[in-house]
Amino acid sequence: MLVSIYRYNPEVDDAPYMQDYEVELPEGKDLMVLDVLNLLKAKDPSISYRRSCREGVCGSDGMNMSGKNGLACITPVSEAVKKGKLVLRPLPGLPVVRDLVVDMGQFYKQYEKIRPFLINDAPAPAIERLQSPEEREKLDGLYECILCACCSTACPSFWWNPDKFVGPSGLLQAYRFLADSRDTATQERLSDLDDPFSVFRCHGIMNCVNVCPKGLNPTKAIGNIRTMLLQRAT
Amino acid sequence: MVTQITSFGRSGLYDWMMQRVSAVVLSLYTVFIIGYLLLNPDLTYDQWSALFEATWMRIFSLMVLLSIGMHSWIGLWSISTDYIKATGARFFFQSLCGLVMFVYIVWGVQVLWGL
Amino acid sequence: MVIDGLYACGEAACVSVHGANRLGGNSLLDLVVFGRAVGLHVKKSLDEGFDSLSANDTDIEKAMVRLNRLNNSTGGESVAAVRADLQRVMQLYFGVFRDGEAMQKGLAQLKEIRARVENLHLEDKSQAFNTARIEALELENLLEVAESTAIPAEFRKESRGAHARNDFTERDDENWLKHSLFHPAGKNVTKRDVNFAPKTMEAFPPKIRSY
Numbered sequence: 001m002l003v004s005i006y007r008y009n010p011e012v013d014d015a016p017y018m019q020d021y022e023v024e025l026p027e028g029k030d031l032m033v034l035d036v037l038n039l040l041k042a043k044d045p046s047i048s049y050r051r052s053c054r055e056g057v058c059g060s061d062g063m064n065m066s067g068k069n070g071l072a073c074i075t076p077v078s079e080a081v082k083k084g085k086l087v088l089r090p091l092p093g094l095p096v097v098r099d100l101v102v103d104m105g106q107f108y109k110q111y112e113k114i115r116p117f118l119i120n121d122a123p124a125p126a127i128e129r130l131q132s133p134e135e136r137e138k139l140d141g142l143y144e145c146i147l148c149a150c151c152s153t154a155c156p157s158f159w160w161n162p163d164k165f166v167g168p169s170g171l172l173q174a175y176r177f178l179a180d181s182r183d184t185a186t187q188e189r190l191s192d193l194d195d196p197f198s199v200f201r202c203h204g205i206m207n208c209v210n211v212c213p214k215g216l217n218p219t220k221a222i223g224n225i226r227t228m229l230l231q232r233a234t
Numbered sequence: 235m236v237t238q239i240t241s242f243g244r245s246g247l248y249d250w251m252m253q254r255v256s257a258v259v260l261s262l263y264t265v266f267i268i269g270y271l272l273l274n275p276d277l278t279y280d281q282w283s284a285l286f287e288a289t290w291m292r293i294f295s296l297m298v299l300l301s302i303g304m305h306s307w308i309g310l311w312s313i314s315t316d317y318i319k320a321t322g323a324r325f326f327f328q329s330l331c332g333l334v335m336f337v338y339i340v341w342g343v344q345v346l347w348g349l
Numbered sequence: 350m351v352i353d354g355l356y357a358c359g360e361a362a363c364v365s366v367h368g369a370n371r372l373g374g375n376s377l378l379d380l381v382v383f384g385r386a387v388g389l390h391v392k393k394s395l396d397e398g399f400d401s402l403s404a405n406d407t408d409i410e411k412a413m414v415r416l417n418r419l420n421n422s423t424g425g426e427s428v429a430a431v432r433a434d435l436q437r438v439m440q441l442y443f444g445v446f447r448d449g450e451a452m453q454k455g456l457a458q459l460k461e462i463r464a465r466v467e468n469l470h471l472e473d474k475s476q477a478f479n480t481a482r483i484e485a486l487e488l489e490n491l492l493e494v495a496e497s498t499a500i501p502a503e504f505r506k507e508s509r510g511a512h513a514r515n516d517f518t519e520r521d522d523e524n525w526l527k528h529s530l531f532h533p534a535g536k537n538v539t540k541r542d543v544n545f546a547p548k549t550m551e552a553f554p555p556k557i558r559s560y
Contacts, residue, residue, distance in 0.1 A: 011477050042429035045481035046473040098478035160316040164236045196246035197236040229247045
């Protein structure tokens with residue numbers, strides 16, 4: 001199988017380039033893209049990429065595989081190959097540090113901006129802050145985000161304004177705290193989101209939903225934020 | 235909170251709402267005009283003129299003109315903040331849009347009320 | 350020697366919350382309780398101040414030996430190949446069910462791998478997010494962990510919890526109700542007593558595990 005990898009070493013290269021490799025796939029097995037990368041790295045140790053858990057929970061190996069963002073460790077080669085070729089590129093839109101490694105700074109900044117922690121200044125109870133099963137269910141589909149950045153780097157609005165538009169991942173997390181019954185800063189959180197950039201650059205393109213490796217739905221969460229904003233302002 | 239001075243309204247939510255409200259107004263007017271033209275195949279100048287003499291039509295048309303102004307200002311603001319990265323060029327583009335919008339509205343009032 | 354400012358908790362500390370053995374999940378108790386104790390002690394130490402040892406040039410030189418050797422390597426073993434062999438040896442000879450003969454064979458092979466690891470070749474010497482260097486350093490670490498797993502495994506002549514031997518199938522509380530301590534310098538193992546005198550509770554007496 002032909003594998004084409006985006007290569008860039010700022011120490012020696014003037015510009016990035018695509019490097020082609022031939023890889024022998026074992027018979028009768030459908031490897032994951034990460035397995036293929038590891039095989040290639042055994043031959044050419046200079047290929048750099050992030051990876052850790054190899055089971056789709058850490059979010060380290062987010063990359064663009066034949067045009068679609070995803071996690072290399074849980075994407076089978078059969079799914080990622082297009083016309084007999086596997087093309088591996090770093091996540092689009094973020095600055096490239098080396099080969100498939102991107103600078104996640106902008107992504108993290110937007111995440112921190114929405115204050116991703118529980119705000120409740122009431123004195124801590126002797127046991128946990130209690131929550132009914134119905135209230136807890138509201139967090140399903142929100143807390144599972146692994147911050148892999150596949151969604152935000154697939155979003156054109158995020159490409160054009162990564163410093164101003166919070167992005168699908170950040171907004172999903174913003175809603176996770178807006179929806180949490182134990183959080184008391186709902187109004188402040190909503191006020192912080194009310195400008196024309198933070199939330200409203202979402203035009204419902206839905207690339208985020210298309211690529212999320214955990215099956216989450218940022219567009220829906222953003223719609224919920226809009227509803228909350230509308231409810232308190234009309 | 236991202237500060238903004240050239241967007242249309244007082245908040246992102248307001249712009250979002252006005253974009254949709256103006257879209258509804260524009261659709262209604264479009265349907266009306268198309269319907270009117272289809273239902274009046276042998277339209278004469280006098281008939282057309284009489285339609286725009288009616289006060290309700292003038293008000294409706296003015297509402298549509300203002301809606302076009304709002305809708306396009308918000309839309310073009312969106313596009314310019316996405317694609318025109320140089321601040322000077324973007325500010326110039328937005329100012330130009332605002333100016334053109336103003337001209338159309340004043341001219342439109344003139345046309346509608348025969349001033 | 351107690352080093353102020355250096356802390357350990359969990360199995361590494363041998364405080365025997367779960368006795369001389371632990372399976373997946375037990376570590377939570379150890380970490381939560383003693384992790385918290387460590388945190389509180391750290392705060393206290395910082396508030397009161399303590400004498401910390403500062404590293405001198407010789408110490409730093411010693412620490413840099415590994416990195417310098419790799420950065421100056423001109424030839425030698427492939428990291429990926431040695432790692433694959435290490436994985437194979439551990440999987441084959443020190444897996445779930447163990448026996449003395451196989452482990453002896455495994456230990457001999459680990460010695461060979463040790464020699465090869467001293468001679469790893471770092472092909473990519475760049476500085477920009479170089480994962481080849483990290484993997485080479487981590488292979489050296491993996492071998493340390495492998496040796497500290499394998500040598501004590503062969504040393505412990507009984508079965509206890511996850512350490513299951515086909516040649517010593519029973520638990521031997523008389524000789525082996527002890528912590529194994531592996532000494533990486535001499536690559537040898539010694540025994541240490543289990544703490545059966547907790548301060549505020551009665552010790553839970555060991556029983557035969559049966560269902």
